[in-house]
Amino acid sequence: MKREIVLGxxxxxxxxxxxxxxxxxxxxxxxxxxxxxxxxHPSFERFVDKFxxxxxxxxxxxxxxxxxxxxxxxxxxxxxxxEKNKGLILRQVEERLKFFNSFYQFQxxxxxxxxxxxxxxxxxxxxxxxxxxxxxxLPKRSxxxxxxxxxxxxxxxNHSERFWKLVARMIPDYKxxxxxxxxxxxxxx
Numbered sequence: 599m600k601r602e603i604v605l606g607x608x609x610x611x612x613x614x615x616x617x618x619x620x621x622x623x624x625x626x627x628x629x630x631x632x633x634x635x636x637x638x639h640p641s642f643e644r645f646v647d648k649f650x651x652x653x654x655x656x657x658x659x660x661x662x663x664x665x666x667x668x669x670x671x672x673x674x675x676x677x678x679x680x681e682k683n684k685g686l687i688l689r690q691v692e693e694r695l696k697f698f699n700s701f702y703q704f705q706x707x708x709x710x711x712x713x714x715x716x717x718x719x720x721x722x723x724x725x726x727x728x729x730x731x732x733x734x735x736l737p738k739r740s741x742x743x744x745x746x747x748x749x750x751x752x753x754x755x756n757h758s759e760r761f762w763k764l765v766a767r768m769i770p771d772y773k774x775x776x777x778x779x780x781x782x783x784x785x786x787x
Contacts, residue, residue, distance in 0.1 A: 605654040623649045680713040687734045704752040718744045721751035743775040
């Protein structure tokens with residue numbers, strides 16, 4: 599059941615969850631902005647409001663961060679997830695690179711899959727292409743855009759008009775796709 603409390607001048611919604619594993623009150627903030635308070639025993643429920651007021655500064659700060667993420671897609675990731683999926687995404691990237699490069703005919707050296715926190719891909723001056731394993735969470739068309747983007751950097755290592763014309767040959771709607779990538783947020787978790 600959702601409850602509410604006023605912290606500062608903001609109405610905050612929270613739920614209580616009973617947890618037999620814990621010994622103390624704990625809380626998390628869910629993606630929808632609801633605070634979830636875990637209590638070790640039903641008798642602790644009487645302390646929840648006081649606990650929330652004591653933690654009000656932290657709660658309000660984190661609720662503001664959640665607000666910034668509204669309308670965005672959070673991609674949670676972990677090292678374990680990376681280790682499990684990097685081979686799969688490498689095969690997918692190699693397949694798509696081969697397809698697109700049959701058109702461009704660019705020379706590249708190595709392809710690697712990384713666990714990057716903010717970049718979808720990169721191209722080095724030596725012709726190495728690096729891709730974020732989290733491409734697997736994107737729609738196929740967005741993944742194709744990232745691959746073509748990095749492939750085109752092999753010829754134009756900048757974002758000049760010539761570069762974008764190269765990208766547009768295979769991804770004519772690149773502007774919309776590029777804009778849509780901003781809705782994704784990568785979070786470790």
